[in-house]
Amino acid sequence: MKLFKRTNDIKEIINKFKRNNLSIGFIPTMGALHNGHLKLILECKKKCDVTVSSIFVNPTQFNDKNDFNKYPRTTEKDLEALLNTGCDILFLPSEKDIYPSENDKNYPLGALEQVFEGAFRPGHFQGVCQVVDRLFKNISPDEVFFGQKDYQQCMVINKLLKTDPSFEKINMNIVPTVRETDGLAMSSRNLRLSSEERKIAPVIYETLQKVKQNLKPGDLTNLTDEAKHRLAEAGLVPDYFSIAHAETLVQINNWNGKDPLVALVAAFLGKIRLIDNLTLTN
Numbered sequence: 478m479k480l481f482k483r484t485n486d487i488k489e490i491i492n493k494f495k496r497n498n499l500s501i502g503f504i505p506t507m508g509a510l511h512n513g514h515l516k517l518i519l520e521c522k523k524k525c526d527v528t529v530s531s532i533f534v535n536p537t538q539f540n541d542k543n544d545f546n547k548y549p550r551t552t553e554k555d556l557e558a559l560l561n562t563g564c565d566i567l568f569l570p571s572e573k574d575i576y577p578s579e580n581d582k583n584y585p586l587g588a589l590e591q592v593f594e595g596a597f598r599p600g601h602f603q604g605v606c607q608v609v610d611r612l613f614k615n616i617s618p619d620e621v622f623f624g625q626k627d628y629q630q631c632m633v634i635n636k637l638l639k640t641d642p643s644f645e646k647i648n649m650n651i652v653p654t655v656r657e658t659d660g661l662a663m664s665s666r667n668l669r670l671s672s673e674e675r676k677i678a679p680v681i682y683e684t685l686q687k688v689k690q691n692l693k694p695g696d697l698t699n700l701t702d703e704a705k706h707r708l709a710e711a712g713l714v715p716d717y718f719s720i721a722h723a724e725t726l727v728q729i730n731n732w733n734g735k736d737p738l739v740a741l742v743a744a745f746l747g748k749i750r751l752i753d754n755l756t757l758t759n
């Protein structure tokens with residue numbers, strides 16, 4: 478695995494690959510890698526000649542400075558995991574390299590950034606777009622890989638790909654959420670749960686599954702109320718538990734039995750905010 482820290486250097490090697498007609502797959506990360514990330518690397522390796530990943534804890538997507546400061550930074554371990562998984566290139570830029578000047582671009586995300594994560598973390602998706610835009614422009618990937626765990630982020634990236642003509646040829650791959658054996662979605666934040674909290678956390682996925690089992694056309698309010706109640710009883714404090722149209726993320730309170738649905742949840746367990754989702758209609 479080759480490591481690059483400067484944008485000019487990574488661009489140079491990417492151009493070399495492109496001249497040799499090699500396809501480039503890209504997985505952006507913020508490090509603290511777990512099997513969910515490694516699955517993205519493996520999927521990329523199946524599809525692309527060259528697998529590129531990046532580690533950059535992006536300050537602009539944290540609306541809480543404390544969360545940014547506490548974000549786990551485990552670079553040595555991450556390097557080893559990427560090496561063992563067969564990643565070819567790692568981009569490890571500095572903040573100056575990614576943000577050489579003040580950023581004032583606004584990304585037209587529309588309603589997508591007003592709901593769920595967008596509503597509870599104002600500015601978060603603008604920050605995600607800022608960094609992903611810059612990374613995509615430096616790496617010029619053919620294929621990009623994102624985890625379904627961040628369902629709304631996947632939709633935001635899809636929108637970014639559609640609205641910027643320079644990304645027209647990039648193909649988006651959404652890889653199913655990787656879970657622990659007890660169902661908890663893998664996340665860097667799981668590392669910050671106490672052992673007591675870690676025992677409680679699988680209730681999130683259990684609740685999502687219960688909702689899927691009990692889904693029927695008609696009013697969905699009871700179903701989501703029960704889900705919130707179940708989470709609260711286990712000791713979680715939900716920011717939201719909602720059922721939405723799987724393609725538009727418009728909240729659905731009354732289901733016609735046809736629209737594709739996804740259930741989305743964000744909840745605090747102690748100080749740790751966990752998110753998860755489950756498509757309900759496939």
Ligand code: PAF
Nearest residue numbers: 505506507535605608627
């Ligand atoms: O999903 C993440 O880890 C981040 O939001 C991303 C896409 C790497 C951008 O910083």
